[in-house]
Amino acid sequence: MQPVLTLLATLLLLPLVLLGQPQLVRNLSNSMNESGTCHCTVHLPNSSVLLQQLEQLQSMAKELIGEYEQQLLWASKYARAIEEQENQALEISQTQEIRNPNTITSLYETPAFNLLLLELEGAQALTAELKTKAGASRTADLLHQLQEQVTNASLSLKLLADSDQRSFRALQQEVDVLQGRLNECEREKEQEQASRHPGPPLPPGSCAHGGLQKVSRPLVLQLNWRGISHKAGAWGRDSAPSPDSPLYWVAPLRADGRYFDYYRLHKSYDDLVMLKNYEQWKMGYGDGSGNTVYKNFMYFNYYGTSDIAKVDLSSNTLVLQRPLPGATYNNRFSYASVPWKDLDFAGDEKGLWVLYATEESKGNLVVSRLNASTLEVEESWRTSQYKPALSGAFMACGVLYALRSLSTRQEEIFYAFDTTNGQERHLSILLDKMLETLHGINYSPSDHRLYVYNDGYLMYYDLTFLTLKPTLSRPAAKRPSGDRAPPRVVKSNRLQ
Known part of the structure; x- marks a missing residue:
């Protein structure tokens, strides 16, 4: 609490400096009792306007201190949440890749990720607003540091999302290539079996x-x-x-x-x-x-x-x-x-x-x-x-x-x-x-x-x-929501 008390004392004396009227301070005396406690007495001019301004600054100082402590608490929570999200995304990716690469869901599409990103954006806006209110005081320097921490956290989260998205797309392309090769191998196998075990000869003029x-x-x-x-x-x-x-x-x-x-x-x-x-x-x-x-x-x-x-x-x-x-x-x-x-x-x-x-x-x-x-x-x-x-x-x-x-x-x-x-x-x-x-x-x-x-x-x-022989159709591989396969385009070369 020592930094907070120092900050409060600074804020209490701040109006005297800002008002630019040090000559109004008078009858400043001090004494020390038997226990060694120092007592200071300050006599201020009898001005209700100055007292009201001092009370407003005191109130603002308490509000900034409260917001500052709350933002520090939120930043700590966000850091822990980001670390947990990274670990969770890594575990899910490894598990799903082993089970079925076609069913991987991008971290960028999860509700928890989107909520965390919105909260960080809100924290950035709040720290910017508090920094504007604080002016050139020491509180502004602390809020500036806090704003940088929140910005870095938001940037790290976005980089994590972009990296995850790129990895997901690369993996999906690799899966598509492998699926195409599998289909080609199946066709070649069918042709090889047909050549080894040909069916009955085609009758003349048949297109069956x-x-x-x-x-x-x-x-x-x-x-x-x-x-x-x-x-x-x-x-x-x-x-x-x-x-x-x-x-x-x-x-x-x-x-x-x-x-x-x-x-x-x-x-x-x-x-x-x-x-x-x-x-x-x-x-x-x-x-x-x-x-x-x-x-x-x-x-x-x-x-x-x-x-x-x-x-x-x-x-x-x-x-x-x-x-x-x-x-x-x-x-x-x-x-x-x-x-x-x-x-x-x-x-x-x-x-x-x-x-x-x-x-x-x-x-x-x-x-x-x-x-x-x-x-x-x-x-x-x-x-x-x-x-x-x-x-x-x-x-x-x-x-x-x-x-x-x-x-x-x-x-x-x-x-x-x-x-x-x-x-x-x-x-x-x-x-x-x-x-x-x-x-x-x-x-x-x-x-x-x-x-x-x-x-x-x-x-x-x-x-x-x-x-020609009846074949069982292979079920289409499921794609993650929002990742649609491109429509098949049939090229028409017919002349009108």
């Missing part, structure tokens, strides 16, 4: 599968019937899903790699292998190796134009020619290492398609479904893939699969675009090849094979699709 899973090693059939100098061309089976019509066709281009003038038709696979019982026709107006056969009609790019041409294979008659709106031509946006393939036609279980690029798409691949009778475009989708960066593409069950060259002996099917929902995804399915360039690529729904014209050689691949 989960997409392309793998490609077999190539089976090289033979050199094209025009010789090794005709490196560019296309071949395949009628891409309409009809096993009752096993029509095979071979269309080598001229040695210049552009002009399409002759083709052969075989009514069976054996006739193709034995090079017998064939029909050979001359056309003289085809451009590039993007042609295909669908329902006994051949579709190709008419020479030097953006037109679609349709030939009846029964009579080798050009029955329809129609421009493809917006399509570039004359080698504007062809595939990498495959020139003059501006229009790439494809047939599958869903119908007839054409793959091309436009100036509007800035060279990105566009997929259009055609009306096989009128050659009108029924619907179009724009992909995110730059066509000259691709080595080829094909359609299967309404899904576009794009390829890129990895080396002179290997390709990769790396991209898929589903026209049923406009979603795209990346994959990695390796495809071996005998020679460097894959010119014509045609898929047949009748036998689920990929027919490829590889630098003059005819070869094919057997395709394996993921088997």
Whole structure:
């Protein structure tokens, strides 16, 4: 209590100094009794105004002393509370991380933390107000020290909150990455099990599968019937899903790699292998190796134009020619290492398609479904893939699969675009090849094979699709309140 008494004495004498009238103090005497106690007598002028001011200052001094002692008590309590909160938060974090990292609650979000932060802010405001009232007295210095202590405590609490929040976010990101890896491992495990224990073979024209899973090693059939100098061309089976019509066709281009003038038709696979019982026709107006056969009609790019041409294979008659709106031509946006393939036609279980690029798409691949009778475009989708960066593409069950060259002996099917929902995804399915360039690529729904014209050689691949089976859905991981997962955005690439 000695500092408090000293402070009180100072405050009692303060008005005498502040009034600047020391000459009014008079009759100052002192005496000491037998016990050694000193008595001082001060005679003040008879002024009620000065006495009232002295009483007010005495009252203010008592109030400041009381507030000061209360603030010291509060500061001590806050220091203990902060220490307890730190220990409690550390224990909760360690315990919850062991049990389930997804259920950790940030200290910054607890009610006790928010209450403590508000109380410290209130203490800061109160000490600032008391400091203003105290003026330049010694009490002001003490209040200044108290204000610094409260400010430091508040700053420490905020730093603790920020550190906890950053640690929580980093931990949540790590958990999300681990969850993604887990899901990827599950998908790979399912694919591996499906490949080890394949389901029943798909019937011709069936799309009851989960997409392309793998490609077999190539089976090289033979050199094209025009010789090794005709490196560019296309071949395949009628891409309409009809096993009752096993029509095979071979269309080598001229040695210049552009002009399409002759083709052969075989009514069976054996006739193709034995090079017998064939029909050979001359056309003289085809451009590039993007042609295909669908329902006994051949579709190709008419020479030097953006037109679609349709030939009846029964009579080798050009029955329809129609421009493809917006399509570039004359080698504007062809595939990498495959020139003059501006229009790439494809047939599958869903119908007839054409793959091309436009100036509007800035060279990105566009997929259009055609009306096989009128050659009108029924619907179009724009992909995110730059066509000259691709080595080829094909359609299967309404899904576009794009390829890129990895080396002179290997390709990769790396991209898929589903026209049923406009979603795209990346994959990695390796495809071996005998020679460097894959010119014509045609898929047949009748036998689920990929027919490829590889630098003059005819070869094919057997395709394996993921088997559909019922799976139990994994419950979504719970996130702390207020930490919502970002909404899933489905990118629509459909052209209006």
